[in-house]
Amino acid sequence: MKWKEEFATGIAEIDRQHKTLFEASEDFREVLERGCSSGTYDGFLEFLVMYVETHFGYEEECMHAAQCPIACTNKKEHALFIKLVDKEVQFFQQRGLDIQRAFRLLDTLDSWLASHIVRIDVQLRVA
Ligand SMILES: [Fe+2]
Ligand SMILES: [Fe+2]
Numbered sequence: 001m002k003w004k005e006e007f008a009t010g011i012a013e014i015d016r017q018h019k020t021l022f023e024a025s026e027d028f029r030e031v032l033e034r035g036c037s038s039g040t041y042d043g044f045l046e047f048l049v050m051y052v053e054t055h056f057g058y059e060e061e062c063m064h065a066a067q068c069p070i071a072c073t074n075k076k077e078h079a080l081f082i083k084l085v086d087k088e089v090q091f092f093q094q095r096g097l098d099i100q101r102a103f104r105l106l107d108t109l110d111s112w113l114a115s116h117i118v119r120i121d122v123q124l125r126v127a
Contacts, residue, residue: 001025001110007117010125011062017055018117024051025113029106038097045089048109052082062124070123077116084108 003019028044056078063071088105091098 001114007114007122008125009117009121014055014059014062014121014124017051017058018113018121021051021055021109021113024048025106025109029103032099032102032106036097036099036102041092041097041102045085045092048085049089052078052085056082059121059124066124068123070120074120077120081112081116084112 001022003015003022007015007018009015009018024044024047031040031044060071060075060078062068063074068074088101091101
């Protein structure tokens with residue numbers, strides 16, 4: 001999925017981080033379509049875990065500092081997303097790579113991001 005102007009938050013660093021995730025999702029979808037090894041998927045999950053930790057943390061601090069009214073909702077949605085990623089990591093560790101499940105994770109990631117950013121993250125713009 002491509003980053004669009006409607007995703008702009010007015011904070012360059014946050015937009016940069018969002019763009020990184022969109023690019024990673026696109027790149028990884030290509031990898032999956034070509035046939036993906038267990039090690040590559042492991043690397044992608046590791047990236048995702050690290051990304052959510054740093055990006056969500058950074059964005060939550062920005063919202064807190066700006067006294068953004070949506071800060072609490074932002075945090076709650078982040079926490080739910082972290083749970084979803086953790087569940088995937090657990091599944092992968094116990095059962096190994098499941099390509100269909102990996103595609104589903106990317107679809108969920110893309111739709112979650114698009115919906116979350118336009119409803120929540122962009123409210124930084126008006127804070
Ligand atoms: Fe957010
Ligand atoms: Fe975000």
